Amino acid sequence: xxxxxxxxxxxxxxxxxxxxxxxxxxxxxxxxxxxxxxxxxxxxxxxxxxxxxxxxxxxxxxxxxxxxxxxxxxxxxxxxxxxxxxxxxxxxxxxxxxxxxxxxxxxxxxxxxxxxxxxxxxxxxxxxxxxxxxxxxxxxxxxxxxxxxxxxxxxxxxxxxxxxxxxxxxxxxxxxxxxxxxxxxxxxxxxxxxxxxxxxxxxxxxxxxxxxxxxxxxxxxx
Amino acid sequence: xxxxxxxxxxxxxxxxxxxxxxxxxxxxxxxxxxxxxxxxxxxxxxxxxxxxxxxxxxxxxxxxxxxxxxxxxxxxxxxxxxxxxxxxxxxxxxxxxxxxxxxxxxxxxxxxxxxxxxxxxxxxxxxxxxxxxxxxxxxxxxxxxxxxxxxxxxxxxxxxxxxxxxxxxxxxxxxxxxxxxxxxxxxxxxxxxxxxxxxxxxxxxxxxxxxxxxxxxxxxxxxxxxxxxxxxxxxxxxxxxxxxxxxxxxxxxxxxxxxxxxxxxxxxxxxxxxxxxxxxxxxxxxxxxxxxxxxxxxxxxxxxxxxxxxxxxxxxxxxxxxxxxxxxxxxxxxxxxxxxxxxxxxxxxxxxxxxxxxxxxxxxxxxxxxxxxxxxxxxxxxxxxxxxxxxxxxxxxxxxxxxxxxxxxxxxxxxxxxxxxxxxxxxxxxxxxxxxxxxxxxxxxxxxxxxxxxxxxxxxxxxxxxxxxxxxxxxxxxxxxxxxxxxxxxxxxx
Numbered sequence: 001x002x003x004x005x006x007x008x009x010x011x012x013x014x015x016x017x018x019x020x021x022x023x024x025x026x027x028x029x030x031x032x033x034x035x036x037x038x039x040x041x042x043x044x045x046x047x048x049x050x051x052x053x054x055x056x057x058x059x060x061x062x063x064x065x066x067x068x069x070x071x072x073x074x075x076x077x078x079x080x081x082x083x084x085x086x087x088x089x090x091x092x093x094x095x096x097x098x099x100x101x102x103x104x105x106x107x108x109x110x111x112x113x114x115x116x117x118x119x120x121x122x123x124x125x126x127x128x129x130x131x132x133x134x135x136x137x138x139x140x141x142x143x144x145x146x147x148x149x150x151x152x153x154x155x156x157x158x159x160x161x162x163x164x165x166x167x168x169x170x171x172x173x174x175x176x177x178x179x180x181x182x183x184x185x186x187x188x189x190x191x192x193x194x195x196x197x198x199x200x201x202x203x204x205x206x207x208x209x210x211x212x213x214x215x216x217x218x219x220x221x222x
Numbered sequence: 223x224x225x226x227x228x229x230x231x232x233x234x235x236x237x238x239x240x241x242x243x244x245x246x247x248x249x250x251x252x253x254x255x256x257x258x259x260x261x262x263x264x265x266x267x268x269x270x271x272x273x274x275x276x277x278x279x280x281x282x283x284x285x286x287x288x289x290x291x292x293x294x295x296x297x298x299x300x301x302x303x304x305x306x307x308x309x310x311x312x313x314x315x316x317x318x319x320x321x322x323x324x325x326x327x328x329x330x331x332x333x334x335x336x337x338x339x340x341x342x343x344x345x346x347x348x349x350x351x352x353x354x355x356x357x358x359x360x361x362x363x364x365x366x367x368x369x370x371x372x373x374x375x376x377x378x379x380x381x382x383x384x385x386x387x388x389x390x391x392x393x394x395x396x397x398x399x400x401x402x403x404x405x406x407x408x409x410x411x412x413x414x415x416x417x418x419x420x421x422x423x424x425x426x427x428x429x430x431x432x433x434x435x436x437x438x439x440x441x442x443x444x445x446x447x448x449x450x451x452x453x454x455x456x457x458x459x460x461x462x463x464x465x466x467x468x469x470x471x472x473x474x475x476x477x478x479x480x481x482x483x484x485x486x487x488x489x490x491x492x493x494x495x496x497x498x499x500x501x502x503x504x505x506x507x508x509x510x511x512x513x514x515x516x517x518x519x520x521x522x523x524x525x526x527x528x529x530x531x532x533x534x535x536x537x538x539x540x541x542x543x544x545x546x547x548x549x550x551x552x553x554x555x556x557x558x559x560x561x562x563x564x565x566x567x568x569x570x571x572x573x574x575x576x577x578x579x580x581x582x583x584x585x586x587x588x589x590x591x592x593x594x595x596x597x598x599x600x601x602x603x604x605x606x607x608x609x610x611x612x613x614x615x616x617x618x619x620x621x622x623x624x625x626x627x628x629x630x631x632x633x634x635x636x637x638x639x640x641x642x643x644x645x646x647x648x649x650x651x652x653x654x655x656x657x658x659x660x661x662x663x664x665x666x667x668x669x670x671x672x673x674x675x676x677x678x679x680x681x682x683x684x685x686x687x688x689x690x691x692x693x694x695x696x697x698x699x700x701x702x703x704x705x706x707x708x709x710x711x712x713x714x715x716x
Contacts (some may be wrong), residue, residue, distance in 0.1 A: 122433070197362050204369065208374050217377070
């Protein structure tokens with residue numbers, strides 16, 4: 001058994017994790033596409049900060065690698081790439097969700113409560129912070145809701161990415177040191193390539209359909 | 223170095239195809255590469271048998287092949303080889319008719335070996351996290367293959383596939399992390415990370431945290447189940463299979479669905495070893511039965527040939543899961559046999575569907591009408607034989623494997639499950655034969671000119687059916703031994 005995390009660092013991690021959730025809720029109500037991308041960058045920055053705190057407190061150098069990868073990949077590269085894509089395909093900035101703002105806020109709130117209920121039996125297994133697992137599940141569920149609620153292909157990609165942030169938070173919360181380095185690097189490259197593949201598809205959809213509204217993708221049935 | 227070489231061959235082929243110019247060279251590289259993988263796969267098969275129950279490992283157990291992996295390697299290499307042989311004529315004809323551009327064809331020859339490398343890594347990786355990453359690689363490469371034609375419908379299919387697949391994979395990653403956390407909690411962590419190797423987790427299975435493993439399996443089942451096309455997460459499957467170029471449909475249906483089932487099986491073995499109950503087994507049984515029941519009505523009412531074939535794949539994946547779920551020696555053996563026979567049959571069906579699409583420019587049953595035996599006799603013959611095989615008629619192997627599963631089910635006390643399986647098999651049998659009898663023999667309208675196809679091309683398309691007949695009549699003792707070992711692994715025998 002290694003030394004229990006100090007009170008301060010634990011509280012700090014809880015604070016950062018809850019900030020991630022706040023950013024997620026902002027994403028749910030924010031209407032501008034570019035702001036959405038930047039909010040995702042901010043959320044990833046918070047994740048990188050959590051990983052850095054873990055790395056410093058426990059002296060685990062490989063978690064620092066994870067933090068650096070997150071910083072380069074999800075805070076700098078992917079947002080830059082997505083913004084470039086948005087500029088290149090010249091789409092409108094407005095997002096047009098299916099459910100209006102107050103209702104989606106309420107739904108996200110309900111989903112957060114639900115995830116706290118779901119995570120309750122497992123709180124004893126959390127090794128870092130308190131309720132970080134609940135936050136991770138909340139990110140997963142609200143990300144799922146965001147995905148359903150958005151029409152534009154690119155905002156669905158962002159929703160998928162926030163879900164992935166939730167999973168990475170769960171990895172740190174449940175295991176302290178994250179996963180073995182080879183797995184972390186594998187996941188990192190997969191996510192980056194996934195977003196680029198999605199970008200290619202978004203670009204082609206935009207060219208063929210003259211729109212990015214995925215509700216127009218409705219020809220194939222049965 | 224055998225395992226490393228198996229992974230490197232298709233990877234190198236894929237990279238080379240990025241750079242070589244002439245199309246003939248790309249075709250030759252793909253075929254040569256997959257012949258190489260097949261030869262190495264057979265070598266691995268003998269190496270695993272020689273180990274007599276132990277696994278072949280490399281790189282400090284990073285790569286690991288037991289009987290189950292070796293069996294999957296054989297399936298991957300056979301289907302990939304069949305695909306690359308058929309693709310030659312398919313894409314040449316697409317190029318002459320202007321449906322595909324040279325750039326798209328290059329994309330195919332680069333992405334197909336990448337797809338195969340990903341699948342090989344799934345079955346050879348010991349680390350469950352690496353296995354997840356490899357599944358993601360297969361998903362990403364196949365998404366671009368589905369979108370190859372850039373039609374509106376193929377983009378729609380690719381988008382549905384990537385979104386549902388992405389969602390499924392995020393859930394599977396969540397489950398994978400839970401499985402890792404289950405390994406950490408008993409040891410209390412400590413400064414060094416415990417190994418995330420499957421073999422290591424299996425060895426310490428009784429000490430794993432049972433709550434976390436229970437949760438992990440649910441997430442993994444939904445996650446990899448999406449990729450395996452289990453109902454109700456199957457909605458991407460008919461779209462992707464029908465819109466992809468036919469060689470890709472063959473790979474998706476012939477082997478990639480089974481790779482996802484393989485990933486599921488690894489977690490199933492782990493969960494059963496940890497909990498010691500039928501928890502994961504019953505879940506597999508339930509989802510499998512639901513998939514089988516759902517496939518029947520959709521096949522009966524289907525209007526598009528490739529979509530019908532996709533639903534038939536759904537039914538076969540369902541049968542494999544049910545057979546594993548029943549957990550009798552005969553049913554698990556039957557499941558593995560079924561995987562193999564299905565991998566030899568389904569590609570031929572998709573190849574013939576590809577020929578029909580290129581000849582008629584549609585796959586709609588009503589628009590084609592019928593009379594394929596008159597306009598495309600060679601293709602029609604192969605389609606008829608393969609359809610008879612896939613619906614479980616003797617003398618083809620799927621009859622034997624389905625019978626094995628049913629006998630195993632009845633004798634192990636799963637009477638009701640077996641009755642349901644039998645009923646759905648009959649429904650699907652009627653559906654497939656009804657549709658295809660009309661297509662092949664029915665009266666045709668506006669018949670296009672007869673197709674011209676050389677004997678060599680017929681051979682390149684139909685040889686898996688020959689192999690199917692051969693291995694139905696004569697299953698070598700060594701193959702049987704390998705499958706018995708693999709079914710022992712699935713059933714958790716030491």
